[in-house]
Amino acid sequence: MFIVQQLSRSHLLPINLEVNAGECLSIRGPSGAGKSLLLRAIADLDPSEGSVSLDDTSRDAMQAYEWRRLVTYVPAESGWWANTVGAHFEESDIAAGYLMQFGFPDDTMSWPVDRLSTGERQRLGLLRAIVQGPRVLLLDEPTSALDPEATAKIEGVLHEKLDAGVSVIMVTHDAAQAKRLAHRQFVINDGALVEETP
């Protein structure tokens, strides 16, 4: 069980959330409403007040980097710090197992990063997070740069992860996608998070 209690930061009202293992929440809302700020605050990338815990362990009880391995934020535009794709993976063998599922050929790990398209970066950014085996995925518009075919592949992977007990909190503008993936849907407006009743 992933629990967010009274989490607040600038531009964000106190937020409470409970997410079960294998559950997916979607969040929509106008730009500037605080969607990314909320995900960043949960991942502890920005200072915030309140408490966040995973299976009764508070994030303050562990090192920040341990927390971020368990609760991993994937931004819409991923950052790349080395020259080749493979250099961004600690264990490229595990990553290689996922390549096909994400729609990549076997030699992808040797590709230079600056030749990647926006969509490829987005898919590899998600793959990079998933191979580390996080318990909670915080996805910021995970398929915003993808065509329907690639989107379907990514949703397939996400379904598989949900079945394996990973929790997902996902910002998406795609109502159909929210319907396909999310168990509960939320809307954020002026920093306040509200559950939408179906």
Added chain:
Amino acid sequence: MSYESLNYWDIALAASLLCINAGLSIYYKLGTAKRLVVAAIRMVVQLTLVGLVLKALFAAISPWLTLLAAVMMVGFAGREAMARQDRTFIGFWGYGLGTVSMLMAAGIVTVFALSTQFHADPWYDPRYAIPVLGMILGNTMTGVSLALDRLLSEADSGRAKIEARLALGHTFRDAMQGPLRSAMRAGLIPTVNAMAAAGLVSLPGMMTGQILAGVDPVEAVKYQLLIMFLIAGGTALGVFCSVMMALKRLTDSRQRLRLDRLDLPH
């Protein structure tokens, strides 16, 4: 020792060379004529005052006055180092970071030199202490300001890369590897270049001064070597201290990237 004292006409004659600068500025409308005049006047006034201050200081040989002069020099160096950066920390650390690291680095190396190689008596004799500190400080300042400028601007422009690593559970130290290394390199390279080019491309200023003052060139070279090594050590210490302190200030107990502690670009 033979030594030619200059009279004021000699200097005025040399100053007339500035007419070339002024002529260029006016002909090509560079807009630097006024700044040139102000800078030249500032230089004359500042150096004349410094000459008088040093004369009084050398006559007094007081540890406290020497210390006061040293602290003021470090203070000015701190301000200059901060002015040379595009991005600085908000509040005290904007000024304090460079100043504290220069104080430490230049202080340690100067005291080391005075107490071992220079055999000055007393060791704080301002005739040795002030010029040595000045040379070490000047170069340390260049190194520190280049390193800090590089570190902070790369932290800022490389935010996506750094936070991508943080989000994946890398430590802040690992995530900052790239900016850290290029900052250190930026700070240390000028010393390496100066050492490599010394004697071939340029005759170092201190050595030239000693030779003009009638010192045997071989002796002047020995002094210059000593100073270059002190400068190298001081710069390395200063760059290391300032980069480490800046890294600490760029993050917090939760290993976040705290760009909110930086001032907006000037």
